[in-house]
Each structure stands twice: as structure tokens, then as C-alpha cells.
Amino acid sequence: MKTLLTFIAIVISQHAYAQLADGSVAPDFTITDLNGTSHNLYSYLDSDKTVFLEIFAAHCPTCWNYHLTHRLKNMYNMYGPNGTDEIMVLALEYDENNDGDAFIGIGDPWQTQGNWLEGTPFPLFNVEYPDRGVFTDYNVTFYPVVYKICLDKTIERVSTSETESQLYQKVQTCQNSLSIDEKSTVGNVYVDQHSKCLIVDLLQNVTSLKVMDVRGQLVKAINSIQHSSISLSDLKTGIYIIELQTESGPVMKKLYLN
Numbered sequence: 001m002k003t004l005l006t007f008i009a010i011v012i013s014q015h016a017y018a019q020l021a022d023g024s025v026a027p028d029f030t031i032t033d034l035n036g037t038s039h040n041l042y043s044y045l046d047s048d049k050t051v052f053l054e055i056f057a058a059h060c061p062t063c064w065n066y067h068l069t070h071r072l073k074n075m076y077n078m079y080g081p082n083g084t085d086e087i088m089v090l091a092l093e094y095d096e097n098n099d100g101d102a103f104i105g106i107g108d109p110w111q112t113q114g115n116w117l118e119g120t121p122f123p124l125f126n127v128e129y130p131d132r133g134v135f136t137d138y139n140v141t142f143y144p145v146v147y148k149i150c151l152d153k154t155i156e157r158v159s160t161s162e163t164e165s166q167l168y169q170k171v172q173t174c175q176n177s178l179s180i181d182e183k184s185t186v187g188n189v190y191v192d193q194h195s196k197c198l199i200v201d202l203l204q205n206v207t208s209l210k211v212m213d214v215r216g217q218l219v220k221a222i223n224s225i226q227h228s229s230i231s232l233s234d235l236k237t238g239i240y241i242i243e244l245q246t247e248s249g250p251v252m253k254k255l256y257l258n
Helices: 002-016 041-046 061-069 071-079 133-137 164-175 180-186
Strands: 030-032 038-040 050-056 087-093 124-126 145-149 155-158 189-192 197-200 206-213 218-222 229-231 238-246 249-257
Touching: 038 041, 041 050, 050 061, 050 071, 050 164, 071 087, 071 164, 145 164, 155 164, 164 249, 180 238, 189 249
Parallel strands: 050 087, 087 124
Antiparallel strands: 030 038, 050 145, 145 155, 189 197, 197 229, 206 218, 206 238, 238 249
8 A cells, every 4th residue: 555655646746747838938047057157048039049948967878868969069050159040059957966077077977978068069057056946947857858949938848859950840930930911821831851842832822932042142933833832852951031922922931951
């Protein structure tokens, strides 16, 4: 009976502190990174940046394996402050018993898995009291966990198996979703990465199409569109601005081509 009650208590406890539900509002926080720089979540969101929040532990092998994929590093380099300046990555270390040595790989395996700082371009945080309330706010019960936080402050947990292109598509849903009026004009607009095609739901409302690179240079123009699936296979991997010309005016969409 005692074992059963203990099991029930654990289940109830885990349920009560389950991860934040997708679509809920991300709690704000202000914490200082290892370099002594202060970071405020809502300030990044208010400056039109999608935030990827990683929670890890220096001793955690699964966290280290994810670190070695370099996905968040690549995202930060391509789309962070020195790239297109669309995102921010914040990595919070959970283990309150770790000191600074754990971040540079000094210690036993139950303390650190390696040098977390080497080659990491985004800020890392050794979160200690009184700042550990951030983990309570985010109902952290396991790690690694990665959240995408949109400009409207809604949160979504992302899988550690998702590639850079999949992560960037999630950024697009935050920053580049069409307005209600635009959707009623052109429907959904997205890139099918498998076929390398631009899909426009309501193509009958589109009179012409232009594709520009991030510098604003025209790379493709179609004056007569016949199909809702438009091949982009002649374009290189990268970010493009799509301008759809309609009777109601132009509709702009920024898209990533893998």
C-alpha cells in the first residue's frame, strides 16, 4: 500500500508540474549570463525576435548529444544578431550544484559532459538563486527541453530532432504569418521543402509573382501563373521574399528554401 501511495503521489506531482502547454503565455524573466550581461525575454520579443529557450544540465548526456548537433548554434549564426537578426537563443543550465568549471568541461562525468562554451555563440546562463524561479515558472521537470517563443509571447515546445529548416519554419509562423485580410486574398502560402515548390492556395487571386533575395534583388519573376504549385528548384538554399500581386495590392511573405 505504501508503495502504491508513493507511486500515485509521484504521478500527481509530475502531472501538476507538467511542461507548459503549447499556446500558453511564456513567463517573462531577466537573468544574467556567464559574461555578466543581463537579458530580458520580453525585450527580445518586443524587438521582433523569436526566442529559442533551451534548458539543459551540464552533466546530462542527452543534453550534450543535442549540443553536438549544433542546431541551435547554426540557427543563431544564420538568423541571430550577426545573421538576419530574426531570433535569439538563450540556454539556461539547470543544475544548481554546478559551478563555472562545469561549463568548460572540468569535472567528473556526473558534473559535466564537456566544454559547453567552446564554439557556442549564444549566451549561456548558470542559473542560481534567486533566479531559479524561472524553472518553476516554466514547470521544468526534465531536460533537455527547447521552447520556441513567438512575438505574441506564446510558447511551443520543439523536438530536439527537428532540423534547422524545420526550426526556421517555426520562426516563420511567428514572424511572417499573413493577416486575416491577406489570407482571404491568397490563402495559405508556404514552401513544400520536398518538392521545392511554392504553394499558394488561392492562386486564382494572384496576377503575378516576384521572388527576391534578402538584399531585395529580383531572382525570379512569373507574370502568368498557371498552377498553385510553383517550382523554386532553380533557386539556392536561403531566405527569400515572395511578393504576390493581387487585385487588392501586393502580399509579401518571407520564406526559407532548404
